[in-house]
């Protein structure tokens with residue numbers, strides 16, 4: 125399998141943050157427009173030393189977005205970037221608490237407008253997962269979902285939660301009412317867990333938040349019973365290899381992807397913060413291929429899993445399956 129086949133594969137991404145879509149040139153441009161000093165030299169801005177430093181940097185550069193027009197462009201350019209990598213469909217996490225230069229409603233409308241325009245121009249079909257921050261209160265979280273119910277952004281497909289669980293401790297009970305309301309509204313539900321938290325964070329996301337999939341989830345390998353539950357219930361883990369190597373494992377050799385796959389768990393491959401980490405979905409699928417020794421068929425299977433785990437409408441999921449089948453039939457002519 126070559127990278128060109130992976131690039132042409134009509135890919136699906138379920139775990140990617142708009143906060144991780146800023147490249148150095150854009151950051152410098154926005155800082156200049158805002159009249160702000162850079163916090164580090166340009167070469168090291170995108171090289172945080174820890175999750176906490178990464179989150180602090182994200183707050184700063186997202187806060188440089190001060191107008192809806194800047195947010196529209198950020199969303200449009202990101203969807204174009206994904207499209208250039210052959211990503212057909214993406215659900216993009218946006219956590220409004222990081223974007224302090226714009227009101228939440230204006231931000232989400234602008235991001236939706238940017239994604240709309242990008243889809244019309246034939247780039248990636250990108251949708252919106254609004255994300256809560258773990259340090260928010262129960263009332264703040266509920267207010268976010270109530271506001272989404274009152275005025276849903278046009279590209280909204282689901283509710284997410286992210287942030288550093290190691291710093292906040294267990295939060296499942298606090299966010300249960302917000303996630304219950306999201307479920308009642310018909311929104312998809314996903315949560316970061318099993319990365320900065322251990323297996324208990326995954327159990328809480330399933331039982332307290334009612335999620336149908338987990339962002340990361342890799343630390344389920346510390347609990348064989350939980351692995352069995354995830355496999356039995358068909359809960360997909362949205363794994364991000366390079367991100368996990370940077371923040372958890374230190375080396376790809378220590379990553380448990382093969383253990384997850386061998387355990388029968390549904391796994392999707394994702395980028396997390398692609399510009400910050402200098403990866404693409406194509407490069408992450410190539411890395412997964414080297415870890416699991418799967419051929420193109422493995423990447424196709426992971427994409428099928430991603431379509432099933434997505435919050436896309438039935439007709440959109442059907443379209444994605446059709447595109448994937450056409451690609452597989454063309455690339456693997458002996459496939460029946």
Ligand SMILES: [Zn+2]
Nearest residue numbers: 139316339396
């Ligand atoms: Zn993430």
